[in-house]
Amino acid sequence: MKLIYMAGKGGVGKSVCSAASGIWMADQGKETLVFSMDPAHSLSDIFDIDLGSRPKKIREHLYAYEPDLGQEASGFYRRYKSILSALFGLFEVEVRPDDFGSLPGVSELIFMDKLNDIYVEKGYDYVVIDSAPTAMVLPLLQLPSITTGFITRVLGMRSRWMGVLDLLEPGFGDRILQEVRTMRQKAETMREALLDPNIAAITVVTIPEKAAVEESRRLIETVQSHGVSVASIIINHVIPDCDCRFCQEKKVSQSSYIDDLYQNYSNKNIVILPDYGGEVKGEGLVQVARDLYCSAP
Ligand SMILES: Nc1ncnc2c1ncn2[C@@H]1O[C@H](COP(=O)(O)OP(=O)(O)O)[C@@H](O)[C@H]1O
Numbered sequence: 001m002k003l004i005y006m007a008g009k010g011g012v013g014k015s016v017c018s019a020a021s022g023i024w025m026a027d028q029g030k031e032t033l034v035f036s037m038d039p040a041h042s043l044s045d046i047f048d049i050d051l052g053s054r055p056k057k058i059r060e061h062l063y064a065y066e067p068d069l070g071q072e073a074s075g076f077y078r079r080y081k082s083i084l085s086a087l088f089g090l091f092e093v094e095v096r097p098d099d100f101g102s103l104p105g106v107s108e109l110i111f112m113d114k115l116n117d118i119y120v121e122k123g124y125d126y127v128v129i130d131s132a133p134t135a136m137v138l139p140l141l142q143l144p145s146i147t148t149g150f151i152t153r154v155l156g157m158r159s160r161w162m163g164v165l166d167l168l169e170p171g172f173g174d175r176i177l178q179e180v181r182t183m184r185q186k187a188e189t190m191r192e193a194l195l196d197p198n199i200a201a202i203t204v205v206t207i208p209e210k211a212a213v214e215e216s217r218r219l220i221e222t223v224q225s226h227g228v229s230v231a232s233i234i235i236n237h238v239i240p241d242c243d244c245r246f247c248q249e250k251k252v253s254q255s256s257y258i259d260d261l262y263q264n265y266s267n268k269n270i271v272i273l274p275d276y277g278g279e280v281k282g283e284g285l286v287q288v289a290r291d292l293y294c295s296a297p
């Protein structure tokens with residue numbers, strides 16, 4: 001199974017590129033899942049199909065899945081209630097199950113858990129991950145250290161509190177530790193998958209504008225400092241040839257950023273995606289797929 005991870009800031013076209021990549025892989029006869037890790041799901045809109053909270057077949061060989069964060073968060077809360085109450089009790093914060101999904105890091109943890117299920121089942125040839133806007137680093141890379149932080153805290157309280165927890169219910173303390181270890185193992189499995197260039201290809205989507213190019217550069221540096229290499233860059237919204245003054249001026253400003261990207265990342269696969277002049281969805285994705293995968297290198 002191969003993972004294709006689309007990263008980049010908000011609004012640059014990650015979801016459109018994920019959906020189009022899914023169509024391309026599926027048209028090559030590969031069983032493909034497009035998986036949304038962005039709490040603000042947009043695959044339903046882009047594919048123009050109502051996606052439920054399980055993987056849904058939307059085309060020959062193609063499935064799409066937007067986990068329902070609210071539903072998953074309450075399931076997750078029930079499953080890990082013992083750890084969570086121990087941890088939040090530790091911080092003296094009261095958390096209601098309904099609020100749990102919006103706590104920092106929790107959506108990543110839940111999506112990682114779902115992605116891990118899909119990854120270990122090995123039911124697809126390709127999983128395209130449509131990620132949430134990434135500021136600096138991919139959450140999947142950080143999760144193991146976040147869960148390690150949990151473990152350290154739980155272990156830290158072990159000597160003082162585990163005995164007390166065990167008095168409440170024999171084995172309760174050890175069960176908490178076991179559950180945290182399982183969570184960490186899943187996070188570690190997904191991190192290792194992402195680090196393995198034979199399994200994962202990370203694509204950074206950007207647009208030829210100063211702020212976006214700067215942010216992509218920082219993202220690529222940070223990701224690479226974690227030992228993960230970025231395989232491809234998609235430069236989206238590139239103005240096609242046109243004689244009007246507006247387009248010509250915009251093209252001049254875009255060209256300097258495009259040249260910079262080619263110069264700085266000559267070792268990466270760089271793909272130019274034109275601006276289509278309007279929202280891209282439904283059957284329009286077939287053209288995007290061709291532009292992404294059939295264009296001359
Ligand atoms: N090349 C393009 N030409 C025209 N519109 C585009 C293009 N790429 C993306 N869009 C539009 O831009 C908006 C944001 O794209 P989206 O893929 O949802 O971004 P992200 O997932 O990075 O937030 C959508 O309305 C989409 O249809």
Ligand SMILES: [Mg+2]
Nearest residue numbers: 014015038042
């Ligand atoms: Mg998106």
